[in-house]
Each structure stands twice: as structure tokens, then as C-alpha cells.
Amino acid sequence: MKDIPIRYDPQKKEEEIYAAWSRENLFHADEDTARTPYAIVIPPPNITGILHMGHALNNTIQDILIRWKRMEGFETLWMPGTDHAGIATQNVVERELAGEGLKREEIGREKFLEKIWQWKEEYGSTIIRQLKRLGCSCDWERTRFTMDGGLSMAVREVFGRLYSDGLIYKGGYIINWCPRCATALSDEEAEHREVEGMLYYIKYPVMGRDKLEKENEDYLVVATTRPETMLGDVAVAVNPKDPRYSGLEGKTLVLPIIKRELRIIFDEDVDPEFGTGALKVTPAHDPVDFELGARHGLESINVMHPDGRINALGGDYKGMDRFECREAIVEDLKQRKLFIKTEKHVHAVGHCYRCHTVVEPRLSKQWFVKMKPLAIEAIKVVKEGRITFYPSRWTKVYLNWMENIRPWCISRQIWWGHRIPVWYCRDCLKYENVRDVDVKGPGKRGVCVSMEKPDKCPVCGGTDMEQDPDVLDTWFSSWLWPFSTLGWPEDTGELRTFYPTDALVTAQEIIFFWVARMIMAGLRFREDIPFRDVYIHGTVRDTTGTKMSKSLGNVIDPLDIIREVGSDALRFSIISITSQGQDVFLSKEKFELGRNFANKLWNASRYVLMNLEGSAPDEEISEGDLTLADRWILSSFNRTAEKVTKSLKAYRFNDAASALYDFIWHKYCDWYLELSKFSGSKGATQKILVKVLKGFLRLLHPFMPFITEEIWQKIPGEKHKWIMTASWPGPEKKYDNAKAAGDMEKLIGVITAVRNVRAFWNIGHAAGIDVLLNVKGREDRELLEENVRYIEQMARCSVRGIEKDIPRPDRSVAALVEGIRLFVPLGGAVDIEKERTRVNKKIEDLQRYLNGIDKKLKNKAFVEKAPEDVVRKEEARRQKFDEQVKTLKDNLGALK
RNA sequence: GGGCGAGUAACUCAGCUGGUUUAGAGUGCUACCUUUACAAGGUAGAAGUCACAGGUUCGAAUCCUGUCUCGCCCACCA
Numbered sequence: 024m025k026d027i028p029i030r031y032d033p034q035k036k037e038e039e040i041y042a043a044w045s046r047e048n049l050f051h052a053d054e055d056t057a058r059t060p061y062a063i064v065i066p067p068p069n070i071t072g073i074l075h076m077g078h079a080l081n082n083t084i085q086d087i088l089i090r091w092k093r094m095e096g097f098e099t100l101w102m103p104g105t106d107h108a109g110i111a112t113q114n115v116v117e118r119e120l121a122g123e124g125l126k127r128e129e130i131g132r133e134k135f136l137e138k139i140w141q142w143k144e145e146y147g148s149t150i151i152r153q154l155k156r157l158g159c160s161c162d163w164e165r166t167r168f169t170m171d172g173g174l175s176m177a178v179r180e181v182f183g184r185l186y187s188d189g190l191i192y193k194g195g196y197i198i199n200w201c202p203r204c205a206t207a208l209s210d211e212e213a214e215h216r217e218v219e220g221m222l223y224y225i226k227y228p229v230m231g232r233d234k235l236e237k238e239n240e241d242y243l244v245v246a247t248t249r250p251e252t253m254l255g256d257v258a259v260a261v262n263p264k265d266p267r268y269s270g271l272e273g274k275t276l277v278l279p280i281i282k283r284e285l286r287i288i289f290d291e292d293v294d295p296e297f298g299t300g301a302l303k304v305t306p307a308h309d310p311v312d313f314e315l316g317a318r319h320g321l322e323s324i325n326v327m328h329p330d331g332r333i334n335a336l337g338g339d340y341k342g343m344d345r346f347e348c349r350e351a352i353v354e355d356l357k358q359r360k361l362f363i364k365t366e367k368h369v370h371a372v373g374h375c376y377r378c379h380t381v382v383e384p385r386l387s388k389q390w391f392v393k394m395k396p397l398a399i400e401a402i403k404v405v406k407e408g409r410i411t412f413y414p415s416r417w418t419k420v421y422l423n424w425m426e427n428i429r430p431w432c433i434s435r436q437i438w439w440g441h442r443i444p445v446w447y448c449r450d451c452l453k454y455e456n457v458r459d460v461d462v463k464g465p466g467k468r469g470v471c472v473s474m475e476k477p478d479k480c481p482v483c484g485g486t487d488m489e490q491d492p493d494v495l496d497t498w499f500s501s502w503l504w505p506f507s508t509l510g511w512p513e514d515t516g517e518l519r520t521f522y523p524t525d526a527l528v529t530a531q532e533i534i535f536f537w538v539a540r541m542i543m544a545g546l547r548f549r550e551d552i553p554f555r556d557v558y559i560h561g562t563v564r565d566t567t568g569t570k571m572s573k574s575l576g577n578v579i580d581p582l583d584i585i586r587e588v589g590s591d592a593l594r595f596s597i598i599s600i601t602s603q604g605q606d607v608f609l610s611k612e613k614f615e616l617g618r619n620f621a622n623k624l625w626n627a628s629r630y631v632l633m634n635l636e637g638s639a640p641d642e643e644i645s646e647g648d649l650t651l652a653d654r655w656i657l658s659s660f661n662r663t664a665e666k667v668t669k670s671l672k673a674y675r676f677n678d679a680a681s682a683l684y685d686f687i688w689h690k691y692c693d694w695y696l697e698l699s700k701f702s703g704s705k706g707a708t709q710k711i712l713v714k715v716l717k718g719f720l721r722l723l724h725p726f727m728p729f730i731t732e733e734i735w736q737k738i739p740g741e742k743h744k745w746i747m748t749a750s751w752p753g754p755e756k757k758y759d760n761a762k763a764a765g766d767m768e769k770l771i772g773v774i775t776a777v778r779n780v781r782a783f784w785n786i787g788h789a790a791g792i793d794v795l796l797n798v799k800g801r802e803d804r805e806l807l808e809e810n811v812r813y814i815e816q817m818a819r820c821s822v823r824g825i826e827k828d829i830p831r832p833d834r835s836v837a838a839l840v841e842g843i844r845l846f847v848p849l850g851g852a853v854d855i856e857k858e859r860t861r862v863n864k865k866i867e868d869l870q871r872y873l874n875g876i877d878k879k880l881k882n883k884a885f886v887e888k889a890p891e892d893v894v895r896k897e898e899a900r901r902q903k904f905d906e907q908v909k910t911l912k913d914n915l916g917a918l919k
Numbered sequence: 920g921g922g923c924g925a926g927u928a929a930c931u932c933a934g935c936u937g938g939u940u941u942a943g944a945g946u947g948c949u950a951c952c953u954u955u956a957c958a959a960g961g962u963a964g965a966a967g968u969c970a971c972a973g974g975u976u977c978g979a980a981u982c983c984u985g986u987c988u989c990g991c992c993c994a995c996c997a
Contacts, residue, residue: 293997298996371993420993781962782951788954
């Protein structure tokens with residue numbers, strides 16, 4: 024067995040093992056078995072992405088679940104896939120194109136899409152390869168992509184159904200517009216960030232003036248954060264109750280620079296407290312103003328091009344960028360003495376979630392889904408507990424969003440994505456541009472929603488059909504993922520077997536984008552929930568608490584970690600330090616935990632294998648042969664298996680990890696393995712060593728798939744080739760043994776006490792010491808006698824007697840553990856004075872605790888009201904500490 | 920403006936329904952140990968008024984209220 028290296032080397036085997044797993048095709052059971060299905064769907068990473076720590080955490084959790092369930096005998100399915108990420112992917116390929124000096128408009132839609140597909144073929148599966156590297160045991164043959172034929176079919180089907188149900192419409196509203204990506208965004212895609220901006224105070228003169236010659240002429244002051252939008256102003260609004268503006272009925276103002284006449288409108292929604300209480304109204308560039316405009320019948324004047332430059336309606340500012348225009352306008356207003364001041368003002372500004380450009384609220388024609396009707400059921404299933412969030416606090420977040428849901432803007436002015444399945448008949452509609460068509464609901468003449476391009480217009484028979492140029496929001500395909508990946512709208516076997524799925528594991532950022540919408544889609548189109556449990560894990564941050572992101576340069580690349588310490592160590596570390604749903608603060612050093620753990624397991628296994636010398640121990644264990652240590656480790660293993668299973672059920676992965684860590688390190692290695700070196704019955708011990716190791720490897724396998732597989736396959740005589748399909752260790756009731764646990768505790772206590780004395784009194788490691796054991800009863804005596812060799816070896820001492828009333832020798836120190844008193848005679852001279860302080864401090868500590876218990880016991884209320892067993896325990900503890908204090912006090916006296 | 924999370928040893932964090940834990944772990948620190956699985960290791964040790972203030976209770980790190988610090992999410996105050 025000298026060929027097993029002393030250090031665990033993850034690199035050697037990982038890829039080989041992974042490849043072998045794939046070949047064996049062990050990822051889910053045969054379809055015709057009668058096993059209970061268990062399915063999870065991957066949150067599909069987008070094709071432009073590369074594996075980051077968030078993915079590593081997310082997929083490790085999923086892999087743990089699926090491997091665990093597979094071992095438990097479920098018919099498991101973990102369906103992988105990727106997301107086409109419309110805007111992000113288009114941006115990437117556009118950048119590439121820009122490198123060649125080209126714009127997408129120059130090569131045209133078709134050519135551009137071809138280029139993206141090429142790019143996707145080349146780079147789109149990077150993340151899939153990386154997930155494999157992490158050890159993910161997905162059913163890779165079923166890998167799906169949101170733009171696959173089947174999934175695209177589902178998208179069109181859903182669009183059609185929602186359309187005919189009257190839930191899809193097209194119209195002009197204020198939407199979030201990214202000027203850089205030149206597309207509409209949904210509310211969720213605009214990330215609001217606190218920005219320190221300015222509040223600009225501007226004078227709007229009464230009608231007839233464009234500039235003020237004197238300071239005291241008639242004007243009204245408005246405050247705005249976006250002065251450039253004044254180019255589109257059509258009114259000024261004040262609160263009808265605001266006394267400052269009570270005399271203004273019927274008057275009009277003039278919009279500076281543009282010289283447009285502005286009405287003064289009165290509306291309750293205007294907050295008199297803010298700014299000057301007068302609000303400039305720009306219906307085309309602000310959602311509040313848009314509503315005001317609608318209520319008061321105002322015109323909307325859109326003054327911006329899609330790219331954020333001012334258009335022809337902006338007069339002299341035409342062609343300026345919006346921020347450039349802002350400065351220019353302020354300058355001009357100053358010249359005209361219409362500018363009063365700026366004030367610092369912190370407010371939340373929307374940013375494009377793909378390119379972080381400041382989002383412009385902009386009036387445009389877009390397609391929307393009415394969400395309120397879909398939300399009703401989605402609220403109900405969560406309230407009724409058919410879907411459970413872990414941790415539960417997310418329930419509230421979900422419900423709050425769902426109850427205040429707003430229409431979903433689903434059209435995007437980009438090319439990469441699912442083209443909107445709407446065709447317009449040019450004969451029926453005389454519009455120049457199909458973008459300008461309003462569609463309030465189904466049945467509109469000249470508008471045809473269809474899975475394929477219609478040959479002719481169903482109304483007039485005309486053949487001049489033009490498809491809507493826009494594509495759908497990427498999430499419009501993602502929200503169908505749980506069933507579209509299983510073949511929907513076909514009624515497939517997979518769909519019937521695996522829908523609803525069991526668990527969804529995802530990050531908090533994606534609850535609204537994805538989780539909530541999947542629930543709505545599942546209920547609407549499958550009439551059933553998409554999953555039962557939603558586990559929301561924390562966000563991976565760096566040590567300063569900042570979210571890890573490429574642009575900040577604070578990322579720890581999981582692939583670097585894998586290269587340095589291996590996938591297993593990465594997985595185990597990140598799971599260990601992530602308690603349920605809490606954010607994770609990562610630094611590179613944290614992966615040493617997993618690395619050291621892997622090495623410890625490796626070496627423990629190495630020891631076991633060395634002892635076997637290549638031959639398999641027979642599996643029969645006759646219970647008569649079992650030593651105390653054997654019975655204890657078997658029982659202790661049962662406890663561990665129980666704890667791990669229970670923790671997994673509750674999605675408490677770090678609890679499971681620490682139970683595994685504690686067992687193998689502090690029970691199996693520190694004690695059982697050490698004791699085994701001095702065990703009398705070599706054969707039985709060997710069997711137990713192997714048996715427990717094998718059980719442990721199976722428990723650990725979901726967490727550390729590679730190392731457990733490698734060790735498993737080194738164990739001679741193991742018939743089950745792959746640990747990944749071995750069974751999950753259930754409790755072996757016959758090995759439960761509370762007595763062994765208690766006895767072992769005593770034995771460990773005695774050994775520790777002897778070591779303790781040695782260290783406390785500075786007795787050299789090499790020096791031999793004698794120990795006398797004073798026991799109270801026959802049972803203890805027998806226990807210690809039986810295991811005396813362990814005490815002598817583990818504590819490096821000679822036991823000179825185990826008796827009921829063994830007298831205390833002269834010049835000895837005593838210790839008390841579990842009712843057993845041990846005496847250690849100290850040979851040479853001991854400087855008691857030197858030690859007195861230390862001993863006294865110890866006594867003080869104990870005494871303080873003892874006093875606490877005394878106080879408690881003297882409290883009548885406690886004795887009367889607390890449950891009897893609590894009181895009894897307290898009394899026993901009092902007794903124990905009392906004796907210990909006495910024992911310690913005696914030590915100083917006895918040594919004199 | 921609303922909501923959520925965190926504040927426990929020098930550091931990073933566990934601690935689930937209040938009493939069996941003298942408040943734990945890992946790292947770091949101190950002393951000793953190269954004992955033939957492992958120095959990425961072993962043995963022993965030091966280290967904490969569980970953010971603060973009240974309350975409920977026989978009993979609070981744990982439940983309630985308030986305060987303070989930090990972080991996050993949501994929201995159309997221009």
C-alpha cells in the first residue's frame with residue numbers, strides 16, 4: 024500500500040472519474056422502475072457567463088440534493104440547461120462586431136443572428152463544462168437551451184394563449200428604457216441604486232415672457248432632478264390644497280427656452296412638501312407625469328431618440344446627449360435669470376441590469392402581460408403552504424411583490440431572442456410602421472398571432488404580412504422552464520413523471536425575475552405548482568461584504584480554487600461556511616478547511632487500507648467480538664447518519680457538513696482509529712474500521728463526490744462499483760447503544776484527565792507516570808479494567824490499581840471525572856508555590872459556577888415550578904462541581 | 920418611506936421549538952510532541968458582562984419592546 028501518497032491529490036483523478044460516470048450513464052434510473060421521482064431544475068446559467076462562486080454554491084447544493092436522493096433510491100432527474108440571455112449575448116457579439124468596425128445594422132438581422140449562433144456554438148457551453156468540473160451530476164444528455172425548438176414552441180404557445188385570453192396587449196406607456204442597449208426593460212431589469220444627484224430649482228414665468236428682466240416679476244418655481252426633460256413639459260401641477268398656489272386657476276405659464284404654453288393643473292397627488300410644491304409635468308418621460316397627463320388630458324411630447332440624444336422637438340438642443348443637454352439647459356437658464364439654485368439630493372435611479380447605464384423612463388409602444396390575474400393563484404398556493412420557501416422569511420418578500428404586481432413589459436427592441444409571434448396585415452392596417460399599432464386585446468383587425476408565419480391575412484386575404492420586429496424578454500422563456508424542458512406543450516412521459524418538480528435552489532436576486540413567474544406560469548399552463556420547495560441561498564460576497572462581481576475585480580475564481588485544492592474541497596468549504604440562507608463572506612483561506620478535511624479523510628482511509636494489506640475483510644460481524652470502542656463507533660455512526668439525513672431534509676447543509684466533519688475527525692480519527700492501534704482483536708476491529716469508513720464515505724459522497732469515489736474504489740472486496748449509486752446509509756437499529764456511548768465518555772474522560780494532569784504539572788512527554796483509579800462501583804471497575812490497555816497507551820501511563828477504596832498516595836494530585844477519582848503520584852520535586860496561582864484560579868472558576876447553581880437551587884420558585892428532571896439535573900451538577908472543587912483543593916495540600 | 924438580515928472568543932462564524940454546553944467550531948495564539956494514517960498532523964491550554972437598555976419567565980445568547988451600528992432588498996416624492 025505504499026503506492027497511496029501521503030497527500031490527497033485531487034487533480035489526478037477528478038476528470039477521469041467524471042468521464043467514467045458519464046459513460047456509465049448513471050444519472051437517473053430507468054424510466055420503467057416504480058421508484059418515486061425526484062426532480063430539480065437548474066437555474067439555467069446564461070451562455071455568456073462563466074462559473075463564479077455564486078454558481079459554485081448554487082450547484083453544489085443542487086448536486087448534494089440530487090446525489091443524496093439518488094442514493095436513497097429515488098428516480099432522480101436534474102435537468103441542466105442554459106439561457107440565451109438576449110441583451111447580454113447580443114451585447115457581447117456586438118462588441119466583437121465593433122472590433123471589426125461593424126454595426127449590427129450594417130450586416131442586417133439575419134447575418135447578425137447567424138453570428139450569434141456561431142458564437143453560441145463556440146463559447147456557449149463554457150459554463151456547462153465548468154459545472155462538470157465542479158462535479159455536477161446532471162442528466163447532461165437532456166441539456167436544454169431556451170432557444171431550442173421545443174422551448175421556442177412553448178414560448179409561442181404561451182404567447183398565443185395569453186393573447187387569446189386577453190392577457191397580452193400592446194400600447195404606449197412609460198417604460199424603463201436603456202439608451203445604450205436601445206431597448207425597453209421590465210421593471211425588474213432596472214436596478215435602483217441610490218445616487219447623490221441634484222435638485223434644480225427653475226423659474227417658469229407667467230405667460231408672455233421668455234426671460235425675466237427683473238427679479239420680482241411673476242413666475243412659479245419648479246424643482247426637478249432632470250432639467251433636460253423640461254423640453255417635453257406640457258403643464259405644471261400643484262396640489263389644490265396648497266395655499267401658495269390658490270390664485271392660479273386659469274392662468275398659464277410659459278416654458279422657458281421652448282416657449283410652449285403650459286397649463287397649470289391641480290392634482291391631489293402632488294406633494295406640497297417636496298421642493299416648491301410645484302411639479303413640472305412631462306408625460307413622455309416620467310411615469311407619474313404620464314398618469315397626470317392621462318388624468319388631465321395632456322399631450323405627451325417625446326423629446327428623445329432611442330439612444331438618449333435629444334430629437335428635433337428639443338429645438339436647439341437637438342442631437343445632444345441627455346446629460347450634455349442637462350448642463351446646456353442649466354447654463355441657458357442661468358443666462359436668462361431663470362435659474363435659482365441646485366440642492367444636493369439623494370435618490371434612487373434606475374440602471375440597466377446588463378450594462379449599468381442610467382435608465383430613461385420613456386414613452387413607447389410595447390407589449391405587456393397583465394399579471395394581476397396570474398398572481399391570484401400564485402399567492403394562494405404559497406399561502407396554503409403548497410410551496411414552501413426556505414428560509415421562510417422569503418415568503419413575505421414573495422407575497423409582497425406578488426400582491427403589488429404590475430404589468431410585465433415583454434417586448435425588447437433587440438434581435439437575439441424569441442421573435443414576437445405576431446404578424447400584421449399591411450392591407451388591413453395602413454400604418455407606416457407596425458410598431459405604432461395599438462393592440463388592446465384579441466380580435467384586432469389586421470393583427471394575427473400565430474405559431475408560424477400565416478400565408479395570408481385571415482380577414483382580408485392579403486399576403487403582405489409583416490412580423491413584429493421585436494423579440495420577447497428572455498425571462499418570457501425562462502418562466503416556462505420547469506415544464507417546457509420536459510416537453511410541454513406535448514403531454515410527454517417525462518412531464519407526467521417529473522412535474523411538479525421537488526426543489527428549486529436559487530439565489531435571492533432572482534425571486535422576482537424567475538421564481539415568482541415560474542409559479543404563475545406553472546399554475547396557468549400546467550394547472551399545478553412547478554416545485555414544492557424553494558431554497559434560497561445567500562449571496563457570495565468578499566470579506567468586505569461587497570457582492571463579488573467581475574467589474575469590481577473582487578472575484579475568487581472557482582476554477583482557480585479547483586486547481587489549487589480540488590472540487591471536493593471547494594464544495595465542502597463553501598457548504599460548511601454557509602448557514603441556511605445567510606450571505607457568505609469569502610476569502611481564499613477559507614478553502615483550507617476543505618483541503619485539510621480531504622487530506623484528513625485521505626490519510627485515515629490510507630491507514631485503514633494499509634491495515635487490510637489488500638485483502639477484503641469478510642463482512643460478517645459477530646456481536647460477541649465487539650469491544651466497547653466498536654460498539655461506541657457503530658452507535659455514533661448511526662447518530663451521524665441520522666443527523667446528516669435530518670439536516671438535508673431541512674435544507675441545513677452546513678449542519679450536515681459539520682456533523683460529517685466532527686464524526687470523521689473527532690470520533691473516528693481521534694479516538695476509534697487511535698484505539699484500534701491497541702485493540703486486542705485485530706480482525707473484528709478491521710471489519711468495523713472498514714464498515715464505518717464505507718458508511719461514512721456514502722454519507723459524505725453528495726458533498727465530496729470525487730474523493731469518496733476514489734477511496735471507495737480502492738477498498739478491496741467492494742462489489743458495488745460506484746459509490747454514487749450505492750445506497751444511502753439508513754439507521755442500523757441494532758447498533759444503537761446508549762450504554763456504550765456513556766461508557767466511552769467515561770473512558771475518554773479518564774484518558775483526557777491523565778493527559779491533563781501531565782500537561783498541567785509539566786510532566787515531560789517521555790516521562791512515565793503512574794495512575795491509581797478510585798472507583799465507586801463494580802461496573803466502573805470492570806469497565807476500566809477491560810479497557811486498561813487503552814488508558815495506558817492513549818495517556819502514556821501505567822495504571823497501578825483500580826479499586827473501590829484505593830487510598831490516595833502521598834504527594835499525589837487527584838482529578839475527578841464522571842465519578843471516577845484518579846490519583847497521579849508526582850515523583851520529583853514540584854514547586855507548589857509556583858502552581859498555586861493556577862490551581863486557585865481554576866478553583867475560583869469552578870466555585871463561581873457552583874455558587875450560581877446554589878443560588879438557583881435555593882430559589883423556591885425554581886424548585887417548585889421547574890420540571891422535576893431539570894431540578895434533579897441541577898442537583899446532580901451541584902454535587903459534581905462540589906466534589907471537583909474539593910478534589911482540586913486537596914491537591915495543594917497533598918503535595919506539601 | 921416600507922421590509923429583511925446581521926451584531927456571540929483576536930478573526931470568520933454555528934448555536935433550529937427558552938433549562939444537558941461550565942456558551943461551541945474553524946483559524947490565529949501559548950506550551951509540549953516528528954508516537955510507523957495525516958505537521959494540511961497530535962496533546963493540552965489561554966481567550967466571551969452572547970451590541971445596549973428595559974420587559975416576560977422559576978430560568979433568556981435564545982421570546983417581546985425600544986435604542987444604536989453595519990449590510991441588503993423593495994418603493995413613481997418630481
